[in-house]
Amino acid sequence: MEDVGVGIVGLGNVGSGTLTILAENAGQITLKLGFRLCVKIVSSLDADTRTLPEALGAVERTLDWRRVTTHPGVDIVAELVGGTTVAREILETAIGHGKSVVTANKELMGLHGPDLWDKAIQAGVNVAMEASVAGGIPIHAVLREGISGDRVEALYGILNGTSNFILTEMEKRGEALEAVLAEAQRLGYAEADPSADIDGFDARSKLAILSALAFGERITPSDIYTEGIRRISQMDFQYAHRLGHTIRLLAAARLTRAGLVLSVRPALIPQSTILASVRGSYNAVWVKGHYGEDTFYYGRGAGPRPTGVAVVSDLMRVAREIRYGNPERVSPFAHERLGEYDPIPVTRQTRAYYLRFRVVDRPGIIAALAGILAEKHISLDAVLQLPCEDKKAVPFVITVEPSSEQAVREAVAKMSGLDFLIEPPLAMPMETGL
Numbered sequence: 001m002e003d004v005g006v007g008i009v010g011l012g013n014v015g016s017g018t019l020t021i022l023a024e025n026a027g028q029i030t031l032k033l034g035f036r037l038c039v040k041i042v043s044s045l046d047a048d049t050r051t052l053p054e055a056l057g058a059v060e061r062t063l064d065w066r067r068v069t070t071h072p073g074v075d076i077v078a079e080l081v082g083g084t085t086v087a088r089e090i091l092e093t094a095i096g097h098g099k100s101v102v103t104a105n106k107e108l109m110g111l112h113g114p115d116l117w118d119k120a121i122q123a124g125v126n127v128a129m130e131a132s133v134a135g136g137i138p139i140h141a142v143l144r145e146g147i148s149g150d151r152v153e154a155l156y157g158i159l160n161g162t163s164n165f166i167l168t169e170m171e172k173r174g175e176a177l178e179a180v181l182a183e184a185q186r187l188g189y190a191e192a193d194p195s196a197d198i199d200g201f202d203a204r205s206k207l208a209i210l211s212a213l214a215f216g217e218r219i220t221p222s223d224i225y226t227e228g229i230r231r232i233s234q235m236d237f238q239y240a241h242r243l244g245h246t247i248r249l250l251a252a253a254r255l256t257r258a259g260l261v262l263s264v265r266p267a268l269i270p271q272s273t274i275l276a277s278v279r280g281s282y283n284a285v286w287v288k289g290h291y292g293e294d295t296f297y298y299g300r301g302a303g304p305r306p307t308g309v310a311v312v313s314d315l316m317r318v319a320r321e322i323r324y325g326n327p328e329r330v331s332p333f334a335h336e337r338l339g340e341y342d343p344i345p346v347t348r349q350t351r352a353y354y355l356r357f358r359v360v361d362r363p364g365i366i367a368a369l370a371g372i373l374a375e376k377h378i379s380l381d382a383v384l385q386l387p388c389e390d391k392k393a394v395p396f397v398i399t400v401e402p403s404s405e406q407a408v409r410e411a412v413a414k415m416s417g418l419d420f421l422i423e424p425p426l427a428m429p430m431e432t433g434l
């Protein structure tokens with residue numbers, strides 16, 4: 001059967017991993033497909049000086065991505081550039097020229113994925129994006145096909161490997177976030193500007209995509225309540241452990257009576273849950289289905305090879321479609337049409353909370369804080385204080401019984417004005433019901 005032609009734009013981490021797999025694993029790929037995937041042309045800003053795997057044979061190179069999207073021998077274009085401007089142009093131009101597209105771009109697909117899919121339907125081509133969330137975990141395939149017969153009630157994820165690496169190293173080594181982050185940057189695990197990872201924006205884009213697949217709603221990432229991990233300190237792990245918990249940056253989507261509640265934020269999770277054992281740069285997704293109940297997916301969230309596997313597998317799926325024909329294509333969002341998401345504020349939820357304070361020690365502090373909690377009808381559960389020498393910055397923790405998040409926020413805002421606090425209280429939900 002005739003080869004399927006592939007063009008690749010972007011030869012960075014993911015692009016080079018993809019090329020390596022296409023070259024080294026060509027035999028297996030051909031056996032599985034019954035025809036060859038043939039890389040015809042590649043593009044990057046330094047494509048002219050790049051060393052490409054020899055096994056790929058003769059491959060054209062260009063600095064101009066438009067030559068890839070218009071190349072007559074290319075059936076599928078892989079966009080592995082990132083960002084939302086050039087990448088969007090690449091996908092739109094490729095689709096406009098009747099090419100199917102494969103992308104690893106969560107940011108772009110989170111923002112414009114449904115529009116791109118509409119364009120692809122009109123052009124009669126496909127869009128595949130397995131690599132865009134949780135790199136090496138085939139979670140799109142699971143939600144789109146594997147468990148599409150179920151009704152998803154909740155989805156929890158550890159979706160950002162960098163922040164999970166930082167949190168779990170802090171936990172293991174007892175070091176401050178800044179020290180672990182600096183080391184992660186030195187080792188190349190974290191970007192020079194770590195904001196997308198540690199402020200939760202990367203996980204937010206991924207949650208928007210997964211929630212669209214799981215719940216059929218078109219979600220604007222900025223509608224997702226998002227908090228990062230910057231304020232977590234090593235002492236929070238000590239307190240969390242005392243409470244039988246640990247801390248993770250948790251991406252959560254829950255179908256409630258009011259609607260779909262979405263959040264990305266650090267949370268205390270029981271040490272006994274399967275999510276607590278997700279360490280280092282690994283990712284995990286836990287799906288709770290109405291009929292099939294719990295399923296759990298775990299693997300590398302990033303890296304040239306795990307992400308490259310996702311890209312190559314997408315290329316194979318789309319190539320099969322091209323060669324064997326499949327008019328009933330499944331939307332990359334798992335739903336024929338996405339509904340418009342009506343954001344439900346997280347403040348409508350009821351949660352137990354962990355409140356951590358640092359104060360200048362003096363009598364009456366607990367009474368003042370307890371007074372504010374009582375005023376907001378919040379029941380105090382426990383007060384914990386680990387030994388501390390420095391009387392000018394004494395940490396302690398109050399946990400509260402499940403309470404309305406709105407009330408907890410109002411209490412925290414009022415507490416923040418108290419003169420004995422040396423910083424605003426740190427409030428984290430305790431996800432005891434996972």
Ligand SMILES: NC(=O)c1ccc[n+]([C@@H]2O[C@H](COP(=O)([O-])OP(=O)(O)OC[C@H]3O[C@@H](n4cnc5c(N)ncnc54)[C@H](OP(=O)(O)O)[C@@H]3O)[C@@H](O)[C@H]2O)c1
Pocket residue numbers: 009010011012013014015043044045046047063064065080081082083086104105106107131132133135301302303304307
């Ligand atoms: N890194 C991961 O593990 C991972 C995991 C999952 C998803 N992703 C996603 O995969 C995508 C790529 O990430 P990456 O880590 O591979 O990025 P990267 O290492 O920065 O690579 C980007 C590539 O795009 C090329 N490029 C930039 N502008 C271009 C243009 N105008 N025309 C042609 N090529 C251009 C760059 O060329 P030069 O090298 O010549 O500058 C580089 O080869 C992003 O959407 C990212 O979110 C990455």
